[in-house]
Amino acid sequence: MRETEQLRVFHTGDHVCGYFPERIARDLVIDPRDPRLAQAYPVALGWGFRRSGGIVYRPHCHGCRACVAVRIPVAGFRPDRGQRRCLARNADVIARVLPAERRDEHIALYQRYLRARHPGGGMDDHGSAEFDQFLVGSWSDGRFLELREAENHRLLAVAVTDLVPDALSAVYTFYDPDESARGLGTLAILRQLEWAARDARSHLYLGYWIAGHDKMDYKRRFAPLEGFDGRQWKRLEFDNGPVVEVGSER
Template sequence: MAIHGDRDDELRLFQTGEHPCGYWPERTARDLVLDPHDRRLGGLYPMALSWGFRRSGDLVYRPHCAQCHACVAVRIPVQRFAPDRSQRRCVARNADLEVRITAAAPREELFALYHRYLAHRHANGGMDTHGPHEFEQFLIGSWSRTRFLEIRLPPPQGGPGELIGVAVTDVTDQGLSAVYTFFDPDHAQRGLGTFAILQQVAWAQRESLPHLYLGYWIRDHMKMDYKRRFRPLEAYDGRRWNEFDGELAGR
């Protein structure tokens, strides 16, 4: 499939074959993928985000399943965002933590935390066997402007604090994209997933960026339902972005 213009402007899209769905093990899935060999991917990526696409490694994809439309791309319009009471409590509970933004470079400290998270959250799901190569292949793109938002315990005297969370974040002129978040399961009570999103919202606000893209909210999927708690929220219907509740009411 191609979106035609001048020859140099042609945008090529590919449809994958059927593969196991990563969210519903009894289902199969298909994706639309931007041409991974297109040298313009870095420049096309912000537009692709606005069309409901995501990045995984160097692939930019969007679910394109014939019989299932459960995956809904969502984003936070960060300048209108207002944390609710629970989210404000999460920020207060984690006020002792150190947050910093670093280059997306592989380090043993990062991989060790990633492996612990997968072993706890995705045991026997396939991802828990990821090694350092898969870590880089999945999270760090060769053309994307990716950063790690690191979350650390208060530092002891003379050294950095223990790393307990990482939000892998792509930076574009149109907004931030929350690619993946992993954290120390021993600190799950802190609500580090929520805290990471709130920190990404604050980051986008500081940079005067309009949106934080959260990937896909998935109807009836408990692990993805948390995204609806960030309001206001916008959902993509395949043509345009709508207020989240209005989009769902039309389905």
């Protein structure tokens, strides 16, 4: 399409892999200064790219293709038994969609989550500026999907979600680290799928999946799941091994 013709794409320098610290990684990044970035973003999602703040990137590591962009075809999804249990366990939780605007309780929950789930991960000192830069961005059409207890309206989780013409993209989810029994990461994806179905959107993009990586393993439970092989999207098939539930990684 014309809006995305002659977009400049850069290689980043080498950096430590966020998933395998012993490996060196690098990314492809669409020129963040290009004024057409918002128009290019839906197409870039279809090419296996991802948004982080104002950056649209795709892993492009020498000798490694472990990161697979994945998405769920919304019309074909049916919750499995474990996901139905998660919905039943959280029958007291209400969801609402809000503009992607930081509030004090959002950043307080985000900071608690980072301290509990990612200590020493380089994000421990994130404040308001970092929150806005990482989760809100300057050009994306984003929303915050809030999950709250119905009775006391206590905030349990926020799923940062981008809207594109025919899909939703799950950018990042943070939640109350003291409520791990609820399975809030799983619940957030289930509520995003319900939202996508209400809006008649075709896909929910889930970022990257890595075979055998415990922080990515939960994504294969959301069947059918499609993966991008560099040229096209194909349905992924998995064995029936145990699934580790972790709901925050990108």
